[in-house]
Amino acid sequence: MTEGKKGQIELTFNWMYVLIAGTVILLFFVGIVVKQKAASEERLSLDVLRVMDSIFVGAGVSEKTKNFIDMSGLVDYTLYFDCSDGVGHYGLKGTSADSENAIDPIFAPAEIQGTQLIVWSLPYKLPFKVIDFLFVSSSNTIYYLFSDDTDFANDFTNVTQGYNVKYTITPKYNEIDPGKSFQVRIVDNGGIVVKNKGQVPTKLKGMDDDKVSAVVFTGSNQVDYYQKEGALWKKLNFNPVQIISLGGERDAAKYGAVFSANDKDYHCNMKKAFLRLKYLNEVYGGKEISLGNVGGKLGEMVDYYDVHKELELTRPDCIGNVKKYDSNLVSLMQTHQLRVSACLLQQSSCADLISSAADLKKVNMALGVDCITLY
Amino acid sequence: MAYLNRKGQLHMTETIAVMFIFFVLIMFAMIFYYKYQQIAFKEKQDELLAARAMDKTLKALFLPELLCTKGDAEAEDNCFDLMKLRHANETFVKYLTNYYFNVFSYARISVEQLYPEKKEFVLYDKLKPDATGAEKTYFVVILKDEVRGEGLPQYNFGYVMVEVYQ
Numbered sequence: 001m002t003e004g005k006k007g008q009i010e011l012t013f014n015w016m017y018v019l020i021a022g023t024v025i026l027l028f029f030v031g032i033v034v035k036q037k038a039a040s041e042e043r044l045s046l047d048v049l050r051v052m053d054s055i056f057v058g059a060g061v062s063e064k065t066k067n068f069i070d071m072s073g074l075v076d077y078t079l080y081f082d083c084s085d086g087v088g089h090y091g092l093k094g095t096s097a098d099s100e101n102a103i104d105p106i107f108a109p110a111e112i113q114g115t116q117l118i119v120w121s122l123p124y125k126l127p128f129k130v131i132d133f134l135f136v137s138s139s140n141t142i143y144y145l146f147s148d149d150t151d152f153a154n155d156f157t158n159v160t161q162g163y164n165v166k167y168t169i170t171p172k173y174n175e176i177d178p179g180k181s182f183q184v185r186i187v188d189n190g191g192i193v194v195k196n197k198g199q200v201p202t203k204l205k206g207m208d209d210d211k212v213s214a215v216v217f218t219g220s221n222q223v224d225y226y227q228k229e230g231a232l233w234k235k236l237n238f239n240p241v242q243i244i245s246l247g248g249e250r251d252a253a254k255y256g257a258v259f260s261a262n263d264k265d266y267h268c269n270m271k272k273a274f275l276r277l278k279y280l281n282e283v284y285g286g287k288e289i290s291l292g293n294v295g296g297k298l299g300e301m302v303d304y305y306d307v308h309k310e311l312e313l314t315r316p317d318c319i320g321n322v323k324k325y326d327s328n329l330v331s332l333m334q335t336h337q338l339r340v341s342a343c344l345l346q347q348s349s350c351a352d353l354i355s356s357a358a359d360l361k362k363v364n365m366a367l368g369v370d371c372i373t374l375y
Numbered sequence: 376m377a378y379l380n381r382k383g384q385l386h387m388t389e390t391i392a393v394m395f396i397f398f399v400l401i402m403f404a405m406i407f408y409y410k411y412q413q414i415a416f417k418e419k420q421d422e423l424l425a426a427r428a429m430d431k432t433l434k435a436l437f438l439p440e441l442l443c444t445k446g447d448a449e450a451e452d453n454c455f456d457l458m459k460l461r462h463a464n465e466t467f468v469k470y471l472t473n474y475y476f477n478v479f480s481y482a483r484i485s486v487e488q489l490y491p492e493k494k495e496f497v498l499y500d501k502l503k504p505d506a507t508g509a510e511k512t513y514f515v516v517i518l519k520d521e522v523r524g525e526g527l528p529q530y531n532f533g534y535v536m537v538e539v540y541q
Contacts, residue, residue: 050426057430061437063449102477129439129450276439279474282466283440283459297458304522361447368446372521375444 045097048074052090053099059119060104060132064250066162068139069117079117081108081136081261083268086275103276105269107259108136110210113182115139118163122252126244126353127361128284128375130277133252133269135259137163140182143258144168147189152217155249156187156258176201183207186214187258191224196235200228215258221247223257223266237263242351244270246358267347274350278340284374285333290341294330298322301372302330318371321363329367329374332360420541427480428510428539435484435537436514440466441498443519457520457531460486460496467499476501481540483509488518488533503540512537 059067078093088106091098105124116139121132143165147153157167164181173193178184184204188194194214204212205228212228222240226233241263245253253270260266286295294302305311305319312319323330336356343350360374367373435441436453440463443454467475481503488494518531 050423054426054430057433061433103474123450125447128444129442131439132437275474279466279470280439282469283463286462287465287469296462297456300458300461300522364446373446375446 041095042097045092045095048077048092049090049097049099052079055117055119056101056104056106056134056136060121060134063121063123063132066118066120068162069119070115071117072115075113075115077113079112081106081110081112081265083265086268086271088269088272103272104134105131105256105272106134106136107256107266107269108261109138109141109183109185109213109259110261110265111183112136112138112141114141122250122255124252124256124273125246126273126277127246127357127364128280130280131273133256133273135255137259138182139164140180142166142178142181142184143187144176144184145187145189146170146173146192147187148192149189152189156189159250159255174201175203177203178207178212183211183213185258186226188214188216191216191218194226194233196226196233198233200231200233204228205231213261215260217254217257221245221254223263225260225263225266227262239348241266244274244350244353246354246361270350271344271347274340274343274353277353278337278344281333281337281340285330285337289333290337292330292334294323294333298329298333298374301374304372315370317366317369321367321371327359327363329360329363332356332363333374336360424508424510424539424541428512428537431479431482431484431539432512432514432535432537434478435498435535436516438463443517451517451519453515454517454519455486455535457518458522460498460518464496464498471499471501475499481506483538483540484535485538486516486518486533486535488531490532506540508541509538510541512539 055067055069059065074092079090080093081090082088083106086102088101088104089098090101090106090108093111118137118139120135122135123129124131124133141164143160143163145153145156145165145167146169147156147167153167157165168176170192176184176186184207186194194216200212207228209228209230214226214233216224216226218224218240221243223243224240225236227236228234241257243251243253243257245251256269257266260269281289282296284296285298286293288295289298301322305322321328336353339349339352339356343353364374441455441460443451443456445451479499479501481501482499483497483502484499486496486498488496514535514537516533516535518533519528520531521528523529
């Protein structure tokens with residue numbers, strides 16, 4: 001009878017022991033799976049950032065070449081791009097991985113989700129090459145172009161081959177159909193269709209507000225950003241955004257405005273370019289060029305013409321354009337550098353850079369005949 | 376009673392032996408996993424270093440501070456302007472901490488001129504305090520000097536060396 005009770009206790013104890021041990025082992029493996037899942041997601045986001053960094057470096061140096069990157073494996077993830085205080089950020093939404101970039105101007109929508117990423121770059125010149133502007137978009141971001149300027153329309157459609165661009169006419173504004181696209185950007189050259197508090201195209205009214213935006217180029221190289229708010233357009237910028245460039249075809253600053261999410265991002269990326277311009281000016285004109293003390297490449301040019309006095313007779317325009325004429329490289333570089341410094345302090349003064357860059361370009365072209373050029 | 380005690384002792388020894396073997400196996404698995412992770416980590420580090428070296432080399436080769444230009448035309452490929460190169464170092468040093476470190480990180484970039492005479496230009500040098508190694512990449516470049524030629528630019532020859540510290 002006593003042995004029977006002992007057997008019962010032993011049997012119950014064994015079962016309890018098995019249950020507890022089994023639960024512990026099960027919990028251990030569940031813990032491992034959960035930790036591995038979190039770790040692999042973290043690893044994936046870091047790998048994506050690393051690959052994106054490399055892609056951006058490659059795309060940045062392969063000017064004017066469009067890179068189509070398959071990202072069908074990341075179709076469930078959303079890439080985000082942002083820029084504030086001169087520092088750009090990008091990464092995968094919902095993960096802790098975030099890449100900071102204070103150097104390269106990256107113009108992109110705020111969010112991208114799709115199967116194909118499109119990366120393209122153009123050199124920004126003011127008047128010499130300052131930096132490469134990187135434009136990032138996706139194949140499911142549709143750009144609807146309205147333009148009263150056929151030259152711009154032709155340039156735009158030519159250079160954006162491979163992007164989802166539709167050149168359309170004003171009467172068809174209300175027929176815009178987003179289809180299955182992730183987001184829509186209307187590019188209005190001349191302020192033809194998009195107005196503040198104006199109606200958003202009918203078929204876009206059902207889309208999320210942050211997925212419908214517009215960029216409007218107005219006279220004198222200015223741009224305004226709009227965002228859908230319900231059924232109406234809402235202007236994002238208080239003051240018009242000035243495009244700082246010398247114009248022409250494939251104008252990097254203008255295309256930057258097209259691909260930028262909003263005025264804040266655009267200014268932030270342009271600031272990166274202006275900061276680089278300040279440092280480049282020192283390579284060209286010396287570190288004290290803002291004080292009028294010439295150095296750098298320009299200093300070598302001045303020294304060369306000082307030594308080769310005979311050139312004053314045979315090629316008087318060389319030394320003239322470098323330092324003697326009213327409009328000469330030394331004084332123009334000084335003005336240019338002072339204006340860059342002012343621009344970095346106050347955004348509204350950046351427009352002054354256009355005239356100093358244009359003057360430098362003119363003198364450099366004059367030197368191009370048979371003198372040493374600045375760039 | 377004595378028989379039961381001995382049976383119990385035998386059972387206990389058997390359990391201890393099983394547990395010992397179990398823990399030995401666990402220990403082996405842990406050592407194996409640790410070694411595997413160590414090797415995988417080293418391989419990943421090497422891979423990252425190689426990728427970083429390639430990125431920095433690309434950046435160095437296309438630096439506007441060094442590239443030869445021809446007005447509004449495309450920049451000349453694989454060509455550095457010696458008139459800019461001789462002064463670029465001053466700018467890189469001046470703005471190293473607040474700008475160029477973000478471009479090149481821990482690295483050394485130098486240009487070795489081989490022809491007409493041997494000369495070295497150190498453009499950027501930021502040594503990593505606890506560096507365990509470095510990945511070197513070389514690239515041949517033309518060095519254009521407009522103030523040395525007789526009316527025409529003089530084209531020298533050399534290579535750029537990008538050393539990325541690990």
